[in-house]
Amino acid sequence: MRYMLLICATDGEDAGPDDGTGMTIEQWVEEYDRRGIRLEGDRFAEPSDATTVRVRGGEVLLTDGPFADTKERIAGYDLLECADLDEAIEVASKHPMARAGMVEVRPFWTG
Amino acid sequence: MNGAESAVVTVFREEWGRIVATLIRTTGDWDLAEECAQDAVAQAVARWPRDGVPRNPGAWLTTTARNHARNRLRRAGIEAGKLRELAALPDPEAPVDEAADSGIDDDRLRLMFTCCHPALPLEGRVALTLRTLAGLTTAEIARAFLVPEATMAQRLVRAKKKIRAAAIPYRVPPAHLLPERLGGVLGVVYLLFNEGYAAATGSQAIRGDLCAEAVRLARTLARLMPTAPEALGLAALLLLQDSRRAARTDADGELVPLDEQDRSRWDREMIEEGTALLDAALVRRAPGPYQVQAAIAACHATAPTSDETDWVQIAALYARLARMVPSPVVRLNRAAAVAMAEGPAVALELVRELDGSGELAGYPLLAATRADLLSRLGRTAEAARAYRAAIDQAGTDAERRLLARRLADLGPEEP
Structure with missing residues (x-):
């Protein structure tokens, strides 16, 4: 079962997640890469660098910024292959940004 | 039939x-x-x-x-x-093998843990437990929770869809997750019982069906997890509480307070089963909130008359419970027990602290407890004011009528 971890940071809060408990991001990546659970992942540029694209009436409309302008922003993602939701929750709870921000665990569409 | x-x-x-x-x-x-x-x-x-x-x-x-x-x-x-x-x-075609069916109980346990998975919304957990484990129809569950049937059907559909779409596992959680997850399962059963017992809103004081289903589920959990003290404790608590069901309302459906109940109408078998479960839990020496609440319920259930209730013990148990569960409702119950053990003046002080904290603002039992204490202290006018506040805040008609009777019993107010 594939899950996407959407790593969420809150604007205005220090993105530095390390409060001295649990894994660092490097340790987390290494651990779950080694176990074959994390398939890939990366960090995003700032939401202010985003461009939102819509096509209406055949016309391409561009907006500066993300589609949802909220205090929370998606700072990165990690793609997981897990046995079930419990495993995905466990992996997400070990991510350092679960302590500093929050992590959404989203299963992939299975129809 | x-x-x-x-x-x-x-x-x-x-x-x-x-x-x-x-x-x-x-x-x-x-x-x-x-x-x-x-x-x-x-x-x-x-x-x-x-x-x-x-x-x-x-x-x-x-x-x-x-x-x-x-x-x-x-x-x-x-x-x-x-x-x-x-x-x-x-x-x-194979003959039904009774021995092989012993594994079926494990299936029920799996089902309980899956229905009560913390990734599901609480209302979905409750609905799913009643539908799949207790076999209540969607209409019955909707009636019990006072929501339209379509709303309840939607809750069930969503919960089942999430189990499938997010791959919530169908199993008893592994050891490192078990204590936390068991707490969630017990919490749902406890909530079910309280919904039936207190019936927070509506005109029917006790919805016995929900209580009966909660007792049945708690018994099953206790049987399937005989080494989990809190599972035993919850079953004990619910049995002891539910043993009073017949005596809690009179012929007209009015609520009868504990000290006025006809104790011969308490269900002795349930009390014995409950106290035996509590004993089995306590010897494991891992106390928890359900066991302490069951111990309090056992003090009441085993007192031959209201006057012989061991209030000192009950007040001590509430003090212990308040340390385990930092809840203002527990502190309020402790105050009521202290009133019986040490007198209304000491208890009124505890109630005043709670009142000052504002944590129970609008909670009808706070005003009702204060009213009872003031009444016992002979402060009739203040008691009457507190009863009126409690009547305004009460959630059920039966509660309102009980409070109104107490208000009338105060007699004429001093000018």
């Missing part, structure tokens, strides 16, 4: 959760499991009055439900080629 019909009802109540749990494990399909269990019950209703009740009604229902599942899957399998699932089902 004739013998065959009541046999169906009894077996249905006992077996529904088992059948659904097993079929979910063997087919992985929640809707199919429910439909086949329903088909089997319908078949029993049609046949038993005519052919007689089978010697082992539970096994009959289980086998029949499995046959329905096999047939449905076979039809679906021919269309969709899902032979793998078909093969996973037990051979329907």
